[in-house]
Amino acid sequence: MSSPTEAEIAADPALYRTVLRAWLEEGNADAWRDSYQDDILEETKHVGGLVQKLFDSGIGAYGWPVEAGALGGGSLHLAILFDELSRAGIPIPEHYGVLTTLGPPLVKYAPELAKEFLLPFLRGEEWWGQSFSEPEAGSDMASMRCRATPVEGGYRVNGQKIWTSHGVGASKVVLLCRTGTQESRHKGLSMFLIDADTPGLEVRPIALANGRNELAEVFFQDVFVPIERRIGAEDEGWAIAMYLLQFERGLWAWLRSGVLLHKLGELAAKVDHTETAKKRIGELYVDVAALRARSAQTAHELAENGAVGPGASVDKLLLGQLETGVLNAARELLGDEFLYGEDNQIWRSEWWWSRTTTIYGGAAEAQRQIIADRVLNLPREMNR
Amino acid sequence: MTPDEIKELRSTIAAMLESSPDDVLAQLDELGWEDLVAEEPEAAITTLFTEHGRLLGRSAILDGVVLSALGIEADAVVYNAVEKDGTVTGILIGTGSTLAVPALRGVVTGEVTTVPLPNFDVDLTWSKISFPAASVTATDGEWDAAEAAAHRALAAEIVGIAREMLRLAMTYTSDRHQYGHALAQFQTVRHRYADAHVANEAADALLRASFSTDDSRLSRAAKASAGKAAELSAQHSIQTFGAIGSTKEHVLHHYVARSAVLDSLYGASRDLTASIGAEILESGTVPILSEL
Secondary structure (H helix, E strand, O other), rough: OOOHHHHHHHHHHHHHHHHHHHHOOOOOHHHOOOOOOEEEEEEEHHHHHHHHHHOOOOOOOOEEEEOHHHOOOOOHHHHHHHHHHHHOOOOOOOHHHHHHHHHHHHHHHHHHHHHHHHHHHHHOOOOOOEEEOOOOOOHHHHOOOOOEEEEEEEEEEEEEEEEEEEEOOEEEEEEEEEOOOOHHHHHHEEEEEEOOOOOOOOEEEEOOOOOOEEEEEEEEEEEEHHHHHHEEEOOOOHHHHHHHHHHHHHHHHHHHHHHHHHHHHHHHHHHOOHHHHHHHHHHHHHHHHEEEHHHHHHHHHHHHHOOOOOOHHHHHHHHHHHHHHHHHHHHHHOOHHHHHOOHHHHHHHHHHHHHHHOOOOOHHHHHHHHHHHHHOOOOOOOOO | OOOHHHHHHOOOOOOOOHHHHHHHHHHHHHOOOOHHHHOOOHHHHHHHHHHHHHOOOOHHHHHHHHHHHHHHOOOOOEEEEEEOOOEEEEEEEEOOOOOEEEEHHHEOOOOOEEEEEOOOOOOOOOOEEEEEEHHEEEOOOOOOHHHHHHHHHHHHHHHHHHHHHHHHHHHHHOOOEEEOOOOHHOOHHHHHHHHHHHHHHHHHHHHHHHOOOOOHHHHHHHHHHHHHHHHHHHHHHHEEEEEEEEOOOOOOOHHHHHHHHHHOOOOHHHHHHHHHHHHHHHHHHOOOOOOO
């Protein structure tokens, strides 16, 4: 059998799976099997090596357009990449999580920017941060105040962002900020792609309680952004952010379900075979199977229609329940082993990180609100 | 099947269940049910059983699914059979002289004793059946396939009931006003419904995925998940209906009790869950499921 062409692989997700699995079975990714490091910056740089190897060998270049320097194919290719990495027991590089959410809106709303800038990200040489939240605008994103004011040739940005994942070390940030009046709420927002080394832009790490600088604050003081770096039209930012969040709620959930399945296996291998353990491990398996079934449906919908509705909030809630559920079970079943000693530092660290999973991308309460309003069509909440 | 075809199937089935609820099996035959199940198992089974749940059907269609998957000649199925001191007891939904006993992988044809079974669901006239263990003939059949088929059918029926409970509660609290607002405008009520909806959708996704694999873990997980979802939907519906939801006069109790007794058949939610957990611990591996 002759090897399939790139065009054939791009057109056929099942064929992609075969080729990818063979590549992984050759042991190409084995050097990244245990990637955890206490210093998240070092860890992210380290796993960037896997992203680069995947891309340069062609195997990690599907799921993104040819125009951006990749080999074509769609979001199903990405979903399969995550699935096969998990199956092979390889941790999924952090780059893919951010790429999966920031990449699609760039490709759709700013193909010229994607063409010019996406390649180093796809190759694992750099990663970007997502700067949406503000101290006074968390889940209530429409109340954000960081502002881009039009000047000759572009905009000047002033304000503050917070909770940027992987903000430390990011080479660019995708910024959502105000271009309309404060009263315009979600109608007056715009999105930009900004170099992190632009004068006036400062990134300050935020350490989670596990000691890792997982998040960052980003400060903007008269930061100049050329007009070419605007993603989409002025005041179109909310629509683009909503488009982005579909991927964060859908495809990201699929990515994480593979990671969590793997994590559940690690936990099962460590615990005593008590009745409590059987019950908890069984419950979590049912939950992870449900998340996979649900997010696989969503990935197909995204691939076919390029959009999913407010139902993606169901995926998001299932994911948060599972992320916290797996780490809660680890704490419950491992007991003292969880709390003390060198060996289980990673479980303690991930327990803290898992607390953020029902907050980021719109808190669980905001997701329930979306479901109540737009899926169940209940009468509007009082006082809102 | 296209969404329109499924919609049509649903209204055909609903009309059938409403017009002649006691004659469902014969009517399904007329519809060419066997062929439809063979060609479109997911659409056929989920639609029939979801509607049977929603409309509180009392027919023995579950027997039909089990026996058809088993591939052996029998009239009805003995559920939840337990052997003790040489006597087998179980639950009988249908009627007949030749009975399949999945828990013992055999068939019983001789003398049996049946008595009415007091039931959490007062609408159901199920029987308690007992017979000597010696009168069970071990029989070759597709027992595993029958179990998976029963799990899928029951999961579909339970999801149908769970969604209906939630729909009833949401309709009620959208009209019922207290403190100057519809109850469904209070966040605490809305969030309960959102959580129940998420659980119902999770069970439905698992159910649909379980049709595309022979791995029994998915069908077990689907039934376990459906049972849990129905419990949550029941809990939130009962609470938000206020006292009326616990009265005999109101319809809600029919759904609450029905979902509970269906959950008990062929392995209750908690038992299925624990069995999956035990297998994972025993084998030391967590199988990757539901490929895209």
